[in-house]
Every structure is written in C-alpha cells, then in structure tokens.
Amino acid sequence: xxxxxxxxxxxxxxxxxxxxxxxxxxxxxxxxxxxxxxxxxxxxxxxxxxxxxxxxxxxxxxxxxxxxxxxxxxxxxxxxxxxxxxxxxxxxxxxxxxxxxxxxx
Numbered sequence: 001x002x003x004x005x006x007x008x009x010x011x012x013x014x015x016x017x018x019x020x021x022x023x024x025x026x027x028x029x030x031x032x033x034x035x036x037x038x039x040x041x042x043x044x045x046x047x048x049x050x051x052x053x054x055x056x057x058x059x060x061x062x063x064x065x066x067x068x069x070x071x072x073x074x075x076x077x078x079x080x081x082x083x084x085x086x087x088x089x090x091x092x093x094x095x096x097x098x099x100x101x102x103x104x105x
Contacts, residue, residue, distance in 0.1 A: 005036055007046070012084035014046050015055065015077050024061075024068040047071060055080050 005013070010032075017023065017031045029043045050056040055077030060067040073081075 005038070008084060009088070010036075010038070010042070010046055011050060011055075012081060012088065014043070014050065015073060015081040015084070018056070018071055018073040018077070019081070022059075022070045022072045024063075024070050026068075028071060050077065 013032055013036065014028065017028055023031065025044065025047065026040075028047070029040050032038055032043060033040075047056065051058060051071075053076070055074055057072040057074055059070050059072065061070055062068075
C-alpha cells in the first residue's frame with residue numbers, strides 16, 4: 001500500500017501491540033511488520049521515544065546467554081493509546097465521509 005503511516009499512528013500501533021503482553025524488541029518488530037511494511041530501523045526510534053516519555057518501561061531477561069530487552073506498557077502509555085484511538089475514530093470517520101461523497105468520481 002502506498003499510504004505511509006504517521007509517527008503518531010505508528011506509536012499507537014506499538015502501544016497497542018503491548019496491551020496484552022510484554023514483548024522483546026524483535027518480537028514486537030515482527031508483530032508490527034505482520035500488519036505494516038515498516039523496517040526494523042523505524043521501530044527502535046519509536047521505542048526509545050516512548051520510553052523517554054514514560055509510556056513504556058523496559059527490563060532485560062536472559063535468553064541463551066544474552067539478554068533480551070522487553071517493553072512494557074505503562075499507565076501513561078495506555079492513556080496515550082486511548083487518545084490515539086479516539087483521534088483515529090474521528091479522523092477515519094471524516095476521511096470515510098469525504099471518500100463516500102466522491103466514490104463515483
């Protein structure tokens with residue numbers, strides 16, 4: 001698809017991916033990439049930004065002699081996600097309205 005996802009929506013996708021479970025970076029990237037064509041190098045700056053704004057916590061867990069960094073949604077992140085969802089519902093309704101008006105063009 002040729003439409004690019006905005007930074008705010010990408011943050012929402014990342015936050016939504018962490019609602020039910022904590023994920024380590026690669027697993028989170030795979031989850032997001034299963035829905036959108038986004039490179040790994042795009043996801044990690046989003047994770048750093050969300051951590052810096054206290055929307056995510058991180059912790060390390062050993063795996064095969066190395067540590068995996070897990071990301072965990074915070075209450076602040078959950079509030080931000082709810083705002084993004086609300087904004088998305090409004091925005092998508094407006095876009096759908098415009099597109100429906102011009103569907104026979």
